[in-house]
Amino acid sequence: MQLFFTPDLNPSLENFILSEEESKHAIRVLRMDAGDRLHLIDGRGGLYEAQIIDPHPKRTVLVILNVEENFNKPQYHLHIAVGPTKNIDRIEWFLEKATEVGIHEITPIICEHSERKEVKLDRLNKVIVAAMKQSLKAYLPKLNPPVSFKQFLKDIPKEGVQKVIAHCVDAEKQYLDQLLAPAQHYIILIGPEGDFSTEEIDLALENGFDPISLGDARLRTETAALAACLEVSFLNR
Template sequence: MQLFYTPDIDPANAHYFLNEEESKHCIRVLRLEKGNEVQLIDGKGGFFTALIQDAHPKRTILQIISTITAFNKRNHYLHIAMAPTKNIERMEWFLEKATEIGIDEITPIICQRSERKEVKTDRLNKIITAAIKQSVKAYHPVLNEPVSYKQFITKSFDGQKFIAHCENTEKTNLKAELTTSRRYLILIGPEGDFTPDEINDALHNNFKAITLGDSRLRTETAALEVCFEVNFLNR
């Protein structure tokens, strides 16, 4: 399967023109020719099958022959808000793997103990795009710009809200609290964990405290564990 990300595709049109970058990849790298079949995803649930009409390395013309809407749409919505890791490659790894498993939205949150205060979302979005193509996902996860923790937790959210932390206080687990086929927002803290004040602020804003087990996990590992567990419980 030769898959291309085409966020600007119009399902009402019978033809689509690949941009120069994708055209070059299609013709020069993959060496596809006129009449070859390709698949397209728009990042909004659309999955298209098309035939190459004009194999031009700068502007390949495709004929759309079939369309599927809401392709492999999941029965839940997962939003993970996590402190960006000091080593950005660890966050890149998380985004790649979480996209492959299934995630809808990610927000970098700047906490009191955050060692990284800035995030370049352009590069991270490219990693997400590559991951949806590799895993054949028709939905492109939303990556928000970084926001302060205090500002973020006061925003309204229509669904279940959780905060995962390592403090020795009362906590439950996702299996006991999670209602399937819902919307979920889960907070993951920095390498030094959330501060007690941040945890209390979350609880006062209707987040429930959860544990991810006895092991002390890295930020990106904890976030991926949450991603896997939510998807597993919704199967």
């Protein structure tokens, strides 16, 4: 199944015009023609079957044949807040793999030991969209703007969410499967390359976060974030 991302599409429409980028991909790259069928996703759970009626390389016109709402709707919500790495390619790798595995919200958090203070959301969102299409998902993970660690703790819900923090300081910790229940809303904090500061760890604990271990190996930031994502996915299979 070849998916095309159409965020402006909604179930009430009978016809739709693909964006120039998606039109070019359909007509120039895939060499699709009038009468060919394709599938569209709106990033909000809608999966659409459509047929090409005007195969224009800049504005391909489609007729919508069928709509399936809430396609493969997840039964849990995973929000990972992670310190952006100095090498932005590593965060792009994490976003790609996490989208494929299953993640619903990501927030870059700027911490005391962060080496990178800024990220380009447009570039990262393109990685997420490509991974969503490749993995046949209909829900687009939400990428939030970067925010300071302290502000993030102020903004998150106080109730109705399971909250954990992964850090490298020697302390009593539990594994994710010992703490989390299936089909819940989770927030997982993953620190930057220099880890969270002692003050940040204490502040997270004061705000109801439980400390977790991701194993005995020392993991890179992006690896730790993906490992947490995988564990939550396994928990909710």
